[in-house]
Amino acid sequence: MNVLAIDSSNLVMGVAVTTGRKVLGELTTNSRKNHSERLMPAIAQILNAVGLKPADLDRIVVAEGPGSYTGLRIGTTIAKMMAWTLKKELVGVSSLEVVAQNGRGFDGYIAPFFDARRGQVFAGLYENKGREIVRTAPDQLLMIKDWITELRKLDKPVLFLSNDMEKWCDLLCSESYATLGESTQNVPRAAELARIGAQKEPVSDIHHFLPVYLRLAEAEAKWLAKQER
Amino acid sequence: MKIDVNQNTMILAIETSCDETAAAVVENGTVIRSNAVATQIDIHRRFGGVVPEVASRHHVDQITVVCEEAMNKSGLEWKDLDAIAVTQGPGLIGALLVGVNGAKALAYAHDLPLVPVHHITGHIYANRFVHELKFPLIALVVSGGHTELVYMKEHGSYEVIGTTRDDAAGEAFDKVARTLGLPYPGGPEIDHLAKEGAPVIDFPRAWLEEGSLDFSFSGLKSAVINYIHNEKQRGHELNPADIAASFQQSVSDVLVKKTMIAAERVHAKQILVAGGVSANSKIRSEIEKAASTRGIPLIIPPLSLCTDNAAMIAASGTIGFLKGMRADLSLNGKANLSIEDF
Numbered sequence: 073m074n075v076l077a078i079d080s081s082n083l084v085m086g087v088a089v090t091t092g093r094k095v096l097g098e099l100t101t102n103s104r105k106n107h108s109e110r111l112m113p114a115i116a117q118i119l120n121a122v123g124l125k126p127a128d129l130d131r132i133v134v135a136e137g138p139g140s141y142t143g144l145r146i147g148t149t150i151a152k153m154m155a156w157t158l159k160k161e162l163v164g165v166s167s168l169e170v171v172a173q174n175g176r177g178f179d180g181y182i183a184p185f186f187d188a189r190r191g192q193v194f195a196g197l198y199e200n201k202g203r204e205i206v207r208t209a210p211d212q213l214l215m216i217k218d219w220i221t222e223l224r225k226l227d228k229p230v231l232f233l234s235n236d237m238e239k240w241c242d243l244l245c246s247e248s249y250a251t252l253g254e255s256t257q258n259v260p261r262a263a264e265l266a267r268i269g270a271q272k273e274p275v276s277d278i279h280h281f282l283p284v285y286l287r288l289a290e291a292e293a294k295w296l297a298k299q300e301r
Numbered sequence: 302m303k304i305d306v307n308q309n310t311m312i313l314a315i316e317t318s319c320d321e322t323a324a325a326v327v328e329n330g331t332v333i334r335s336n337a338v339a340t341q342i343d344i345h346r347r348f349g350g351v352v353p354e355v356a357s358r359h360h361v362d363q364i365t366v367v368c369e370e371a372m373n374k375s376g377l378e379w380k381d382l383d384a385i386a387v388t389q390g391p392g393l394i395g396a397l398l399v400g401v402n403g404a405k406a407l408a409y410a411h412d413l414p415l416v417p418v419h420h421i422t423g424h425i426y427a428n429r430f431v432h433e434l435k436f437p438l439i440a441l442v443v444s445g446g447h448t449e450l451v452y453m454k455e456h457g458s459y460e461v462i463g464t465t466r467d468d469a470a471g472e473a474f475d476k477v478a479r480t481l482g483l484p485y486p487g488g489p490e491i492d493h494l495a496k497e498g499a500p501v502i503d504f505p506r507a508w509l510e511e512g513s514l515d516f517s518f519s520g521l522k523s524a525v526i527n528y529i530h531n532e533k534q535r536g537h538e539l540n541p542a543d544i545a546a547s548f549q550q551s552v553s554d555v556l557v558k559k560t561m562i563a564a565e566r567v568h569a570k571q572i573l574v575a576g577g578v579s580a581n582s583k584i585r586s587e588i589e590k591a592a593s594t595r596g597i598p599l600i601i602p603p604l605s606l607c608t609d610n611a612a613m614i615a616a617s618g619t620i621g622f623l624k625g626m627r628a629d630l631s632l633n634g635k636a637n638l639s640i641e642d643f
Contacts, residue, residue: 108398112405112630126410141354142395145361149399153406156365157379279366282358289354295347 073130076154077266078115080107080147081139081167082186083235086262087114089122090270095263096122102235102259107146115150129160133269135260136164137284138194138211139186144283152281161274162281165265168196168211171233173264174257176205180229187236188213194286195219213286216240220247233258304623306330306456310383312622313371313407314615315364317400318392318420319446320344320351322363325611326375326382330619331429335374336612339363342486349485350475357395364403371611379411386618389417389628390638391446397634405630416618417628419643420609421447422459424575426620427602427613435570435598441560443584444576445471445488448516448556450563451640457620459640462563463514470552471578473518477525477548481541491545492581498542500550502528507555514563521551553587561591572599580607 079086085107088098097118101110119126134151137144148164155162168184175182178200185195193216197209220243223230232244233253244250275281288296309329316323320341326334341359345351372379387404390397408415425440440451448470450463468476471488478487483494504524507517525548532539564572572592578584579601592599606613621643 106633108402109631109633112402112409116409116630141357142398145357145395145399146402149361149364149402150406152361152365153368153403154410156369157407157410279369280362282361285358289352289358291348291352291355 073270074124074128075131075133075266075270076115076119076129077133077262077269078111078147078151079135079167079170079260079262079265080111080143081135081137082143084259085111085114086260086265087111087118088262088266089118089124090263090266095266098261098263100259100262105143107143111146112150126154126158129158131161131163131270131274133163133165133266135167135170135265137167138188138213138286139167141285144285148281148283152278156278162278163269163272163274164281164284165269165272166196166211166284167260168194169198169207169268170260170265171258172196172198172205173261173268174233174253175231176200178231180231181208181223181226182231182233183223184233185216185219185236186234187239188287191215191217193219211284211286216243220244224249235259304456304620306620306623308623310619310622311377311381312384312386312416312615312618313382314386314418314611314618315368315400315404316388316420316423316609316611316614317360317364317396318388318390319396319609320356321609322360322367323609323611324367324371325615326371326377327612327615327619330616333430333612334377335371336610337367337370337374338610339367346485349479351393353393353395356393357399360396360399364399368403368407382411382413384414384416384618384622386416386418386615386621388420388423388614389632390420390635392420392636394634394636397636401632401634405632409630414622415628415632416621416626417632418614418618418621419638419640421449421451421640422617422643423613425451425453425573426616427575427606428573428600429616430606430612431602432600434573437567437569438571438573439560439564439567439569440573440575441556441588442576443470443556443574443578445469445475447576448518450514450560452563452567457624457643459643461640463516463559465516465518467517467519468522470516470518470556471576473522473552474578476522480526480529481544488578488581491549492583494542495546495549495583498540498544498546500547501543502547504528504547504551506551514559516555516559518552521548549581549583553584556584557587557591560588561595564597565595569597572597574599574601575607577608580604
């Protein structure tokens, strides 16, 4: 099975192509956020580099969120459009689950997170079970202070993985249970996305596949709050 | 550059610049094979206007749906197409990005040329479904985001000779409608209400300096709001129908007069009206009268093609395609794209 993986959920932009258990190619940047300009050329470049045509693909896997709304829309739109028009399978994978793969072998919990502004983070909780990394708690949006308090109660080592680590370093370093990921562990790998995505069930309705924003649009949240009053 | 506009072409276009997700297939720039539109008007009504983030989210939900409908109804296969056209701007950036990236994915997947289109040229080219364009011409573009007089000396050539210095005409309609407590979108509501009233209130008309073809609607908008405020303070009962009719008359007078000045100045062989506000019945009838008095042929698209749609983007994209305009896979949406760059 030829798989194309696309991740544009945050600052990192990654694309990868795998076939069976083999990684054919991978391209990652972690510096600029002009994904709308660079993602489609990157897809063309990686497929060209590994000698595949769009029609040779069997499945397209996209990091579905949480993350930057705009970034998610760029990746999701391209993935949907390619899967629909080429009649290929489409799979969505949590963007946090992709980062969690970088904690393979860690004895304890793996806690990937993305900064979500206003003191909040998009956070996930995973752990090693045999050869697999499994989800322990659903991905969620919460205050980082509350998240730290919650994790402290688990009474086990926790590996924090985040490309936004610097912003929260001071807060996390003082926690005795915390290990902070190395720079290379904090960057999600599109080849991992392809690997996990190859094992999942494809979506049944490509048309209405949407990013997982984990947060309502502000206007919508305000409107709902007004209705409840 | 002179181009032969009668070549056989088949173009799929995508439009997502505001609150309509649309895809269409157009043959030879003049025949609509399909025209799919998923409107979000009902979704944004409760917010009293288009919310960019909400619009962008809905575009992702509808983008492949409208493309599938457009392709199915066209009776064509991908190999029958000559190019993919897409609205590059102007518009809401988050909304534009969905269409642009979707179009790039299609162009790449089927190895088709990609043609960027300026949204306003789409509105202008909606007129080519009604009648072949004759040059030179003057196009009055009026919508929620635009009020422009565009001079075209030939196909695919655009020069802005008048533009609004503050609010777009459609924006003024929406704001006045909101002040009168009318639901969103305000344009059709004012049009409807005005029919029950008369233009008895003398609201200002901004002619600006002598010979200027520019527009200004913020003064008019404030005048209407002040009038309502003052009448309420004096305890007078408001007549919303008269207010709507008077406001509409004021907008219409300025739009029509400046369009006629522009048309006479360039010896226009045609006057085109384009954009959502051209659905307004008052503006339609007044400009028809003025053009016919002067003996200048006038084209206004049918109501269904006045609001945002992808058929018009395909029509303009056809000209761009024939002119050799191409974008590569790095094409990006541009919120404030200038028509004169095209």
